[in-house]
Amino acid sequence: MGLIKAALGATGGTLADQWKEFFYCESLPKEVMMVKGEKVVGKRSSNKKGNDNIISNGSGIAVADGQCMIIVEQGKVIDICAEPGEYTYDMASEPSIFTGHLGESIKNTFKTIGKRFTYGGDTGRDQRVYYFNTKELIDNKFGTPNPIPFRVVDQNIGLDIDVSVRCSGVYSYKISDPILFYTNVAGNISNRYTRDEIDSQLKAEFISALQPAFAEISKLGVRPSALPGYAQELSEAMNLVLSNKWGKTRGLKVVSIGLNSITLPQEDAELIKQAQRTAIMRDPRMAAATIADAQSDAMKAAARNEAGALTGFMGIGMAQQAGGINAQNLFTASSLKCANCGYEPKGVNGLPKFCSECGKPF
Numbered sequence: 001m002g003l004i005k006a007a008l009g010a011t012g013g014t015l016a017d018q019w020k021e022f023f024y025c026e027s028l029p030k031e032v033m034m035v036k037g038e039k040v041v042g043k044r045s046s047n048k049k050g051n052d053n054i055i056s057n058g059s060g061i062a063v064a065d066g067q068c069m070i071i072v073e074q075g076k077v078i079d080i081c082a083e084p085g086e087y088t089y090d091m092a093s094e095p096s097i098f099t100g101h102l103g104e105s106i107k108n109t110f111k112t113i114g115k116r117f118t119y120g121g122d123t124g125r126d127q128r129v130y131y132f133n134t135k136e137l138i139d140n141k142f143g144t145p146n147p148i149p150f151r152v153v154d155q156n157i158g159l160d161i162d163v164s165v166r167c168s169g170v171y172s173y174k175i176s177d178p179i180l181f182y183t184n185v186a187g188n189i190s191n192r193y194t195r196d197e198i199d200s201q202l203k204a205e206f207i208s209a210l211q212p213a214f215a216e217i218s219k220l221g222v223r224p225s226a227l228p229g230y231a232q233e234l235s236e237a238m239n240l241v242l243s244n245k246w247g248k249t250r251g252l253k254v255v256s257i258g259l260n261s262i263t264l265p266q267e268d269a270e271l272i273k274q275a276q277r278t279a280i281m282r283d284p285r286m287a288a289a290t291i292a293d294a295q296s297d298a299m300k301a302a303a304r305n306e307a308g309a310l311t312g313f314m315g316i317g318m319a320q321q322a323g324g325i326n327a328q329n330l331f332t333a334s335s336l337k338c339a340n341c342g343y344e345p346k347g348v349n350g351l352p353k354f355c356s357e358c359g360k361p362f
Contacts, residue, residue: 003061003071003079003087021059025067025131030138033175034186034193037061037069037129055127057091066135068102068178072128075188077179082134102134102176109179109251128188132178136255137195142203143168147265148211151218152272159275163268165214165224169259171206171238177251185250202252205245206238213237223272228259 023037055071061081063069068082071089081087082102147164154160175181186193214227216237222230238254239247246252264272337344338355354361 002090003081004090005085005087021056022062023055023059023069023129024062025064025069027064028067028131028133028135030133030135031195032133032192033137033195033198034130034132034178034181034189036189036191037131039129053126053128055089055129057089059089061087061089061129063087063131066133068132068134068175070130070132070178070182072130072182072188074126077182080179082178102178109177130182130189132175132181134175134178136172136174138170138172140171140173140199140203140206141168142171142206144207144210148214150214150224152223153218153221154223159272161271161275163224163264163272165227166263167210167227167259169257171257172255173202173246173252174255175251176247176253180249180251202246205242206254209238209241212241216240224262224264227262231257231259234259 022040024040025035025037028035061069061071063081063084063086065084067084068080070077070081071079144166147166149162150165151162152159185198213234214237217227217230217233220230220233227234235254235257238257242254246254338358338360340360341355341358343355343357
């Protein structure tokens with residue numbers, strides 16, 4: 001019960017003359033995932049009673065690009081082919097399993113789930129040919145109805161907080177293991193299986209998987225606003241999260257994800273900005289520049305003081321005497337370096353005379 005590749009240069013009449021029966025499938029539209037093969041009965045066929053669920057020995061089967069074909073007997077998969085071409089059905093041969101672009105992993109699935117049935121040399125009571133759409137199924141829109149937690153980690157400024165994000169976009173997926181899809185999802189359909197029968201379930205599971213997938217991406221130190229640029233990493237993370245539900249159970253996998261702009265609540269966005277502004281002040285030079293700018297503004301304001309410029313400048317002097325930091329000290333401190341041990345003090349107030357590490361004078 002296997003498949004034999006038909007000769008490319010077969011001669012002699014039409015397909016109906018060459019084969020007893022001929023199974024084929026028209027180009028599958030994007031909304032169709034699986035369809036039962038159409039049978040054309042030839043003059044040589046012994047199946048003259050109109051039973052579409054019997055495959056005569058020596059029948060022809062065609063497989064097109066972007067398709068995978070399986071032969072099912074009594075509800076069990078007995079052969080599979082994902083290589084484009086024309087084949088002859090031979091009851092005497094072993095399953096051929098032309099994996100094509102599906103790779104070698106499909107053979108393990110066949111050994112686990114597929115099982116040959118024989119009935120004393122008879123073809124069996126029910127034999128069917130099914131075709132699967134193995135092309136990328138695109139334009140699946142999604143949006144998060146509720147905010148998703150996202151961990152923001154920035155080692156440069158010591159930031160590690162959880163924020164809430166909302167996102168929307170599109171994703172695509174494909175059938176990567178037709179045997180699993182047939183066994184656990186579609187089964188012995190009489191006509192076709194379309195995307196609308198499973199899309200709502202997939203979309204709900206896809207959105208649920210975003211949170212653990214985002215957690216994996218956050219480990220890379222990615223900020224929420226940069227997420228659209230990590231589509232490939234996000235796809236890999238989603239496949240990792242969905243491997244059991246989609247990959248190992250249904251034979252599906254995520255191909256690509258396109259994200260629109262990520263939105264954060266105003267308070268979370270302001271929290272990140274405030275942490276970034278605070279981190280700037282850890283550098284004495286940046287702190288000194290900020291203070292110098294503030295002092296410059298204060299002097300301009302003092303010059304415009306309605307009680308007189310002298311009164312304004314007196315206020316500035318009193319503030320500095322009360323413990324204000326002198327910008328010049330920060331600029332000087334940022335350039336200090338111990339000639340003995342190389343230690344560079346950061347954020348010191350005033351001009352230290354001795355190195356705090358080795359005790360040598362500066």
